[in-house]
Amino acid sequence: xxxxxxxxxxxxxxxxxxxxxxxxxxxxxxxxxxxxxxxxxxxxxxxxxxxxxxxxxxxxxxxxxxxxxxxxxxxxxxxxxxxxxxxxxxxxxxxxxxxxxxxxxxxxxxxxxxxxxxxxxxxxxxxxxxxxxxxxxxxxxxxxxxxxxxxxxxxxxxxxxxxxxxxxxxxxxxxxxxxxxxxxxxxxxxxxxxxxxxxxxxxxxxxxxxxxxxxxxxxxxxxxxxxxxxxxxxxxxxxxxxxxxxxxxxxxxxxxxxxxxxxxxxxxxxxxxxxxxxxxx
Ligand SMILES: [Mg+2]
Numbered sequence: 001x002x003x004x005x006x007x008x009x010x011x012x013x014x015x016x017x018x019x020x021x022x023x024x025x026x027x028x029x030x031x032x033x034x035x036x037x038x039x040x041x042x043x044x045x046x047x048x049x050x051x052x053x054x055x056x057x058x059x060x061x062x063x064x065x066x067x068x069x070x071x072x073x074x075x076x077x078x079x080x081x082x083x084x085x086x087x088x089x090x091x092x093x094x095x096x097x098x099x100x101x102x103x104x105x106x107x108x109x110x111x112x113x114x115x116x117x118x119x120x121x122x123x124x125x126x127x128x129x130x131x132x133x134x135x136x137x138x139x140x141x142x143x144x145x146x147x148x149x150x151x152x153x154x155x156x157x158x159x160x161x162x163x164x165x166x167x168x169x170x171x172x173x174x175x176x177x178x179x180x181x182x183x184x185x186x187x188x189x190x191x192x193x194x195x196x197x198x199x200x201x202x203x204x205x206x207x208x209x210x211x212x213x214x215x216x217x218x219x220x221x222x223x224x225x226x227x228x229x230x231x232x233x234x235x236x237x238x239x240x241x242x243x244x245x246x247x248x249x250x251x252x253x254x255x256x257x258x259x260x261x262x263x264x265x266x267x268x269x270x271x272x273x274x275x276x277x278x279x280x281x
Contacts, residue, residue: 001255002258005205008041008042008199008202009034009041009204009255010042010196010205011042014045015231019231022062023063033256039201041066042070043059044072044186045072045074046150047073047097051073051100056071069198074149077191077195078098092122093128112138117144120139121147121149122149125166137176137177145182147182147184148181150166150186151166152167154167204224205223206224207225207252210233211233211237224246226245226248227245227247228251228254230250
């Protein structure tokens with residue numbers, strides 16, 4: 001099957017395993033079959049607002065079995081990188097997932113009246129208001145380093161609308177200060193690298209529905225990727241981007257199919273991929 005050569009399968013969530021609040025047909029059975037085949041799994045999400053336990057609950061509600069240790073959010077990656085850099089305190093624009101992850105590694109969340117923190121950390125925050133964005137910007141103007149769990153411009157909601165995402169909030173601070181944040185979420189490499197380490201595997205396959213985050217992020221690391229057509233990207237969109245997926249499948253169930261077989265959902269023609277070679281099919 002397509003997944004055979006890889007020991008770690010890094011799965012995006014929305015658009016791959018569910019289109020919230022609906023399950024994607026076959027996703028739960030596919031995850032179970034990958035486990036059965038001995039694959040190490042990581043559930044990888046740019047959304048920093050939920051804790052791993054909350055992500056597991058969400059997965060279970062669509063029938064997908066997972067453990068918190070298998071969930072790698074951009075908040076978890078951010079916390080572990082910042083603690084390695086000796087960040088001990090931060091002003092946070094973010095929700096429970098980010099606050100929990102930072103607290104979990106001993107990074108203290110401060111208020112604007114406290115002495116200058118080591119970092120300003122920005123993620124998705126549905127309670128962010130002018131005062132919070134202003135306080136973050138003022139700290140950055142005073143020289144505090146600026147980091148972001150992710151920079152997704154928008155947040156997809158049921159019905160197809162887009163609401164301002166973490167990147168939109170970050171843009172307010174960047175625009176005010178002229179300082180660019182260091183970002184850890186997809187398509188930056190940090191989140192994927194953290195997911196591979198926590199999976200314990202060595203040969204990763206990234207599975208995602210977005211060309212601009214999942215597929216380009218994998219490509220920049222030189223890792224193979226699978227584009228599923230159950231989320232953001234359409235097959236024709238692949239022609240428009242420079243980072244191509246290694247494989248294209250109709251849905252996540254395509255991981256269990258033989259890529260060379262007709263009907264396996266793989267592109268029927270050669271497609272230049274990230275290595276400058278051609279998609280394997
Ligand atoms: Mg997605």
